[in-house]
Amino acid sequence: MKLLVSLLLTLCVSLAWAGETASPKLDIGKGGQCVEDTQWMRKNHMHLLKHGRDDALRRGIRDEKHSLKTCIECHASTKDNSVIARDDSFCVGCHKYEAVKLDCFECHSGTRKSAWLQQRGIK
Amino acid sequence: MSDMDMNRRNFLKTSVGAAAVALAPGMMLYSVAQAKSEGASSKVRWGMLIDTNQCKPGCNDCVTACNRENGLSGETKATDSQWIRKIEIKDISTGREISLPMMCQHCEHPPCVDVCPTNASMKRADGIVLVDKHRCIGCRYCMMACPYKARSFVHENVHDQNPDVPRGKGTVESCTLCVHRIDQGQQPACVEACSNKVILFGDLNDPNSAIAQKVQNVATTQLRADLKLNTGVRYQGL
Numbered sequence: 001m002k003l004l005v006s007l008l009l010t011l012c013v014s015l016a017w018a019g020e021t022a023s024p025k026l027d028i029g030k031g032g033q034c035v036e037d038t039q040w041m042r043k044n045h046m047h048l049l050k051h052g053r054d055d056a057l058r059r060g061i062r063d064e065k066h067s068l069k070t071c072i073e074c075h076a077s078t079k080d081n082s083v084i085a086r087d088d089s090f091c092v093g094c095h096k097y098e099a100v101k102l103d104c105f106e107c108h109s110g111t112r113k114s115a116w117l118q119q120r121g122i123k
Numbered sequence: 124m125s126d127m128d129m130n131r132r133n134f135l136k137t138s139v140g141a142a143a144v145a146l147a148p149g150m151m152l153y154s155v156a157q158a159k160s161e162g163a164s165s166k167v168r169w170g171m172l173i174d175t176n177q178c179k180p181g182c183n184d185c186v187t188a189c190n191r192e193n194g195l196s197g198e199t200k201a202t203d204s205q206w207i208r209k210i211e212i213k214d215i216s217t218g219r220e221i222s223l224p225m226m227c228q229h230c231e232h233p234p235c236v237d238v239c240p241t242n243a244s245m246k247r248a249d250g251i252v253l254v255d256k257h258r259c260i261g262c263r264y265c266m267m268a269c270p271y272k273a274r275s276f277v278h279e280n281v282h283d284q285n286p287d288v289p290r291g292k293g294t295v296e297s298c299t300l301c302v303h304r305i306d307q308g309q310q311p312a313c314v315e316a317c318s319n320k321v322i323l324f325g326d327l328n329d330p331n332s333a334i335a336q337k338v339q340n341v342a343t344t345q346l347r348a349d350l351k352l353n354t355g356v357r358y359q360g361l
Binding site: 053054055057058059060061062069072106107108109111112113116119120 | 160161162163191245247248249253255256257281283284285286287289290291292294302306
């Protein structure tokens with residue numbers, strides 16, 4: 001009986017603790033309706049990107065709907081046009097919270113294309 | 124066509140339109156604006172023809188355009204990436220001087236692809252030779268295999284890349300024939316930038332294309348043709 005009570009107690013405490021934990025506050029950029037359901041994207045965006053990259057690069061099939069560039073176009077901060085510049089930027093915010101290393105931006109730009117063109121004085 | 128057929132066609136048209144509108148907002152029977160390209164086709168073979176007679180010595184427009192498009196520094200130290208270089212050669216016996224741009228020749232049988240241990244170095248169906256940087260381990264075998272010295276290794280961290288041209292430290296890179304522009308129906312940056320119209324870009328497999336017709340009618344050379352790599356880049360006036 002004691003064991004059961006203590007088990008229940010720990011469960012309740014941990015639940016309460018989990019509820020209080022602050023989830024990351026993200027700068028979601030323009031936001032709005034995502035290309036897929038938000039919850040589904042939280043779980044599966046990496047699969048879209050990983051399959052999409054092989055299709056795009058090796059076979060030339062560019063799925064604009066699910067491309068990294070399209071993600072950035074919508075979700076880059078309206079302040080600095082980036083998904084990686086600050087701790088609450090769209091990609092960095094969650095990845096920091098979940099302690100998952102973010103490799104994409106070693107090579108890929110985290111900036112909106114229009115902003116990049118503006119920086120360089122093109123167009 | 125009879126009146127009856129016309130009516131039937133109109134009826135079908137309007138009913139399809141009505142169905143598309145009648146669905147809940149944000150839902151369509153089929154998506155219109157979701158562009159998903161067909162991908163590279165093996166019916167196409169992208170190539171270039173470079174007319175060295177028109178190429179002006181000292182002119183660097185193609186190199187500058189390439190650097191700007193692909194976010195290269197433009198420096199020429201041993202550790203800097205160069206996707207395209209200008210080369211000046213002189214025939215000692217006659218004194219004739221030629222200037223020409225050199226870059227990845229986009230071979231049909233690319234040695235860089237043969238030697239790559241991870242399949243990162245690859246040829247797309249339409250003949251463009253690329254490095255898949257997701258797989259590249261930076262071993263640089265391809266750099267040694269390339270008879271044209273067309274590839275560069277990225278030695279340092281890269282910032283401010285063109286969103287269309289990812290580049291990163293520890294990988295090998297070379298001319299992509301501006302694949303991101305080709306896929307949008309544009310010409311490579313160097314072709315567009317050349318004020319002397321030296322570089323002709325197009326589909327070598329399409330008999331109606333300007334490049335295929337010129338290759339058929341004018342004497343052109345492949346560099347190091349003895350290697351039988353069947354390059355996609357050809358030179359005229361060598």
